[in-house]
Amino acid sequence: MTLVKICGVNDAVGFDAAAAAGADLVGFVFYPPSPRAVTPESAATLSARLAGGPQRVGLFVDPEDALLEAVLAALPLDLIQLHGEETPARAAAIRARFGRPVMKALGVAEPADLARLAEYASAVDRFLLDAKPPPGASLPGGNAAAFDWGLLAGQAIPRPWLLAGGLTPETVGAALRRTGAPGVDVSSGVERARGVKDPALIQAFVTAARA
Numbered sequence: 001m002t003l004v005k006i007c008g009v010n011d012a013v014g015f016d017a018a019a020a021a022g023a024d025l026v027g028f029v030f031y032p033p034s035p036r037a038v039t040p041e042s043a044a045t046l047s048a049r050l051a052g053g054p055q056r057v058g059l060f061v062d063p064e065d066a067l068l069e070a071v072l073a074a075l076p077l078d079l080i081q082l083h084g085e086e087t088p089a090r091a092a093a094i095r096a097r098f099g100r101p102v103m104k105a106l107g108v109a110e111p112a113d114l115a116r117l118a119e120y121a122s123a124v125d126r127f128l129l130d131a132k133p134p135p136g137a138s139l140p141g142g143n144a145a146a147f148d149w150g151l152l153a154g155q156a157i158p159r160p161w162l163l164a165g166g167l168t169p170e171t172v173g174a175a176l177r178r179t180g181a182p183g184v185d186v187s188s189g190v191e192r193a194r195g196v197k198d199p200a201l202i203q204a205f206v207t208a209a210r211a
């Protein structure tokens with residue numbers, strides 16, 4: 001079954017909707033410039049609303065160890081998502097030090113970007129393939145921007161992976177058919193305003209991804 005991650009959950013409505021829709025993973029953004037940012041304490045409060053349910057993912061952008069320590073002291077993450085310029089060595093160091101699986105996000109805009117997968121393959125547990133930020137974007141992700149899925153044709157991705165970037169309930173079916181992705185990740189496409197999740201869109205996205 002297609003794995004579904006709802007990212008940027010920052011309130012009880014969004015968290016409860018993702019869990020009720022049967023999302024496999026929910027993402028908490030620990031990156032203050034994001035409109036979806038949460039603190040370790042607020043993420044812990046949200047996570048505590050439900051025992052079990054979706055796996056909890058922490059999204060970080062070039063994090064210092066101190067931030068990772070603070071978050072992991074507040075709530076037990078199942079997966080660390082690295083969405084910055086972390087090198088393979090840094091990703092491996094985070095995985096070793098914190099004992100959690102690591103998912104590295106890579107921006108895809110041209111075939112050469114996919115060559116980077118091999119550099120990270122032994123350092124991480126999963127990949128997230130996302131669009132590169134559009135010119136002038138203030139965030140490294142979460143920009144509702146898609147990339148050319150055709151770039152993935154014939155590519156062997158050396159780890160389990162999620163497709164991201166501008167997905168919506170309307171496009172996720174076509175994205176899965178075109179790419180054969182084993183999972184998908186969405187943020188903007190399930191929001192009614194930037195940073196505000198919409199329960200109906202979350203349900204529609206999960207339903208469409210599993211159809």
Ligand SMILES: O=C(O)c1ccccc1N[C@@H]1O[C@H](COP(=O)(O)O)[C@@H](O)[C@H]1O
Pocket residue numbers: 007008027029031034035036059061083130139140141142143144145164165166167185186187188189
């Ligand atoms: O969502 C954010 O605010 C964010 C901030 C910094 C780095 C990554 C971020 N989001 C990730 O980007 C993908 C794609 O987002 P979108 O669906 O195109 O809006 C999202 O799934 C997050 O993993």
